[in-house]
Amino acid sequence: MPRRPLEGLRVIDMTVVWAGPFGSALLGDMGAEVIRVESLQHWDLNTRGQFFPLETMQKTTGDVDPDAKPWDLSANHNSVGRNKRSVTIDLTRPEGREVFYRLAEKSDIFIENNPTDVIRKLCVGYEILSQRNPRLIMLSMPAFGTTGPYESFRAFGANMEAVVGHTLLRGYPDSDATNNTGVFLADAAGGATGAFALLAALHYRNRTGKGQFIDMSQAENVTHTLSQAFMDYSMNRRVQTTLGNRDPARAPQGVYRCTGEDNWIALSCGSDAEFRGLCNVMGRPELATDERFADGLSRHDNQDALDPEISAWSVGQDYYEAFHALQAVGVACSPVLNSAAVFADAQLQERGVWQRLKHPKAGTHWYLGPIIGHMSKTPLKIWKYASTLGEDNEYVYKEVCGYTDEEYQRFVETQHAGTEIIAKAKAPAAPR
Amino acid sequence: MRVIDLTHYISGPYCTKLLADYGADVIKIERPDGGDPARRLGPFYHDEPNLEGSGTFLHLNTNKRSVTLNLKTEAGRKALLALVRDADILVESFSPHVMPSLGLDYATLAAVNPRLVMTSISNFGQTGPYRDYEMAEVTLYAWGGTMISTGTADREPLKLGLTVEQVYAGMVCATATMGAFLDAAATGEGQHVDLSLQEIIVGNQDRAVQGHMIYQYTGGAQGFAARAGAGSPGRNLLPAGVYPTADGYVQFFTLQPHWERICRMIERPDLVEDEHFTAPENFSGNAEVKAEFDAILLEWLLQRTKREVMEASQAVGYPCGALNTMADVFDDPHLAARGFFAQVDHPYTGTLTYPGPQFRMSETPWRAGRAPLLGEHTREVLHELGYDDEDVTVLRQQGAI
Numbered sequence: 001m002p003r004r005p006l007e008g009l010r011v012i013d014m015t016v017v018w019a020g021p022f023g024s025a026l027l028g029d030m031g032a033e034v035i036r037v038e039s040l041q042h043w044d045l046n047t048r049g050q051f052f053p054l055e056t057m058q059k060t061t062g063d064v065d066p067d068a069k070p071w072d073l074s075a076n077h078n079s080v081g082r083n084k085r086s087v088t089i090d091l092t093r094p095e096g097r098e099v100f101y102r103l104a105e106k107s108d109i110f111i112e113n114n115p116t117d118v119i120r121k122l123c124v125g126y127e128i129l130s131q132r133n134p135r136l137i138m139l140s141m142p143a144f145g146t147t148g149p150y151e152s153f154r155a156f157g158a159n160m161e162a163v164v165g166h167t168l169l170r171g172y173p174d175s176d177a178t179n180n181t182g183v184f185l186a187d188a189a190g191g192a193t194g195a196f197a198l199l200a201a202l203h204y205r206n207r208t209g210k211g212q213f214i215d216m217s218q219a220e221n222v223t224h225t226l227s228q229a230f231m232d233y234s235m236n237r238r239v240q241t242t243l244g245n246r247d248p249a250r251a252p253q254g255v256y257r258c259t260g261e262d263n264w265i266a267l268s269c270g271s272d273a274e275f276r277g278l279c280n281v282m283g284r285p286e287l288a289t290d291e292r293f294a295d296g297l298s299r300h301d302n303q304d305a306l307d308p309e310i311s312a313w314s315v316g317q318d319y320y321e322a323f324h325a326l327q328a329v330g331v332a333c334s335p336v337l338n339s340a341a342v343f344a345d346a347q348l349q350e351r352g353v354w355q356r357l358k359h360p361k362a363g364t365h366w367y368l369g370p371i372i373g374h375m376s377k378t379p380l381k382i383w384k385y386a387s388t389l390g391e392d393n394e395y396v397y398k399e400v401c402g403y404t405d406e407e408y409q410r411f412v413e414t415q416h417a418g419t420e421i422i423a424k425a426k427a428p429a430a431p432r
Numbered sequence: 433m434r435v436i437d438l439t440h441y442i443s444g445p446y447c448t449k450l451l452a453d454y455g456a457d458v459i460k461i462e463r464p465d466g467g468d469p470a471r472r473l474g475p476f477y478h479d480e481p482n483l484e485g486s487g488t489f490l491h492l493n494t495n496k497r498s499v500t501l502n503l504k505t506e507a508g509r510k511a512l513l514a515l516v517r518d519a520d521i522l523v524e525s526f527s528p529h530v531m532p533s534l535g536l537d538y539a540t541l542a543a544v545n546p547r548l549v550m551t552s553i554s555n556f557g558q559t560g561p562y563r564d565y566e567m568a569e570v571t572l573y574a575w576g577g578t579m580i581s582t583g584t585a586d587r588e589p590l591k592l593g594l595t596v597e598q599v600y601a602g603m604v605c606a607t608a609t610m611g612a613f614l615d616a617a618a619t620g621e622g623q624h625v626d627l628s629l630q631e632i633i634v635g636n637q638d639r640a641v642q643g644h645m646i647y648q649y650t651g652g653a654q655g656f657a658a659r660a661g662a663g664s665p666g667r668n669l670l671p672a673g674v675y676p677t678a679d680g681y682v683q684f685f686t687l688q689p690h691w692e693r694i695c696r697m698i699e700r701p702d703l704v705e706d707e708h709f710t711a712p713e714n715f716s717g718n719a720e721v722k723a724e725f726d727a728i729l730l731e732w733l734l735q736r737t738k739r740e741v742m743e744a745s746q747a748v749g750y751p752c753g754a755l756n757t758m759a760d761v762f763d764d765p766h767l768a769a770r771g772f773f774a775q776v777d778h779p780y781t782g783t784l785t786y787p788g789p790q791f792r793m794s795e796t797p798w799r800a801g802r803a804p805l806l807g808e809h810t811r812e813v814l815h816e817l818g819y820d821d822e823d824v825t826v827l828r829q830q831g832a833i
Binding site for chain 1: 433442446450454473474475476477478479485487488490491492538556557558559560561562565566567568569570571572573574575576577578579580581582583584587588589590591592593594595596597599600603604605606607608610611612613614615617619621622623624625626627628630631632634635636637638639640641642643644645646647648649650651653654655656659660672673674675676681682683684685686687688742746749750751752753754755756757758759760761762764765766767769770772781784785786787788789790791792793794795796
């Protein structure tokens, strides 16, 4: 095994849904031993959900396990759960909590993003854990942070982004906000910044020996993505609204239809030279000298007149060919891809971002490797498929926590350690 | 930790902002003729274009020092190499051909300082057929497989707000940089980290990765979801999407069977067991029954403000958020109670409100510093490197600073 940046670091991962698991995935990608603490008594469909019937899976792979359980076939989990181990413990019982405390003694980091009251109820807060291990670094990243009036609010990324103002800053300008698609940027942003926070705390611990507690509000974190709108209000008391696909400083900018079903290009011109390039590629050089479009400001003001001209050209173009033709003259352009097209893209293929992997239950598929993988001395990859539920129970109970064979057997009999969820699954409201 | 910052615009500066906000000494190298082009991006303080008045720049460059250096002069290049000697990290966001053409490729920097972590942030990475291609926010989002599912079915796909994906990419870059830094601290050996905005968006945990895995597992080319009709409504009676209220909108979203909670919220406990709504064939995929329930829900929503709806919904444990304007955000009681808003003084703008800590560390608090004036620390930093006043005068005459 080549050198890995976070080799030797042990992370307890009690993250849920999308945000937290992405944070711990970044740590696992860099070589930390990430141990997911899960439960046989609670089937978290937000995390180990998004699974498909066997017949569907069999269309994409010949080696899916016919006895596989749905929680081991979760498309979301099997991707973001890469490079992670899985142990099951029932934290609602005292002996389960003791297992967790022993694990905390042997770990460097504890990352979680549950509502604050859940952590309190399970008695796994920092005050308790730091007594067992003062070097432990704990990150709690619930939706709105661990203090304040909204501390126990339940929120997904879409809900948080509404509250900090993103939802009203996107969408079609001529349309009602009820048409806005739910997006979950807060999840991605929370995971990335959460991992950064933990590494910063690790740097501090390397110098001082001290662990610490990190309180992160995913909503506050994602506010930083709204730079321009936040500062405009701060400086000028202006309330910005959605610009759709437009940009205040670039024109034309938009998304235009191409040949084929639902194929589009996105393009954006930032200078006169780029606009001339666009006009030439479109075979409409006269547009570049049209006084309505002669400079950036005019183009910005008259964009509505330019859109049909661009669409009239693009609608007869193949989206990838148009992309290359415009890039050849220095215009920022891209095809608008669906997931099949993303997988086929030449740049991504050339850079080797996809990795073929056999999961013991789901079979063999291509997975997206670590997105920060191109490190010259410590190249990253998926070191191991996402562990199936409870796959690492023996390792964690016996090797890490030091329980004997007999003691471990007792944890199996009392349904702490296992591989089958006991809880009756509540039907997901909106299965995907 | 000392960081040499050769980034500009959005992603790179946000990456180094994270490092600076939590205590790194970040030295931002700017070109003498106008500095970081983000200084020319609005919004401007009182709407007056000024290199020191760009809100975008002011927010993305807090706690950094600014040094002007013309890297195309030999003297400027020498000063940069002197800075690299004692640095832990160098972050740059030029097109991939620029650093080598300046004689500042990784091999050259590593020869000066083998411990150095060099992070390169570029549109498509340092290699591959698209290496030199251009990027803008709207084209960046198009790569992920997510823009195609954003918007409504009858219209063009939509970008997200502002430059959110570029800021997001900066967060990922900061995490990768810290990982490589900890590795260098442990082994004494730095390295070159090659980060691609395209790859970061393709691996975005906001629907992109999920979509790619759905494609791999099912063969469904679409990935996450097709652009839906109005409101991306749930396929059952549970509200999911944006709904109107008396004074604006709220965003509902849940994946859990929270029927009982939503009935309690609208003060209709009688509906919890009402088979007209709860029978499986009525609860899911029945447009008529859904319209009937939506009418009941809407009547309740339209009698309340968005904040009242959010609070009532949260009181029963149903995920909901009010669609706030930035004015509402500045008035939000929760953000105020947590002291999220930072007051930052600046010589050009005076004191302004900035977004506060991304996270709060019990041992090592966040710093509410300001962005530097263009070249504000040139003399100070050159002095630290051993240049005296006369040397600085010569550098200025040579056009190097």
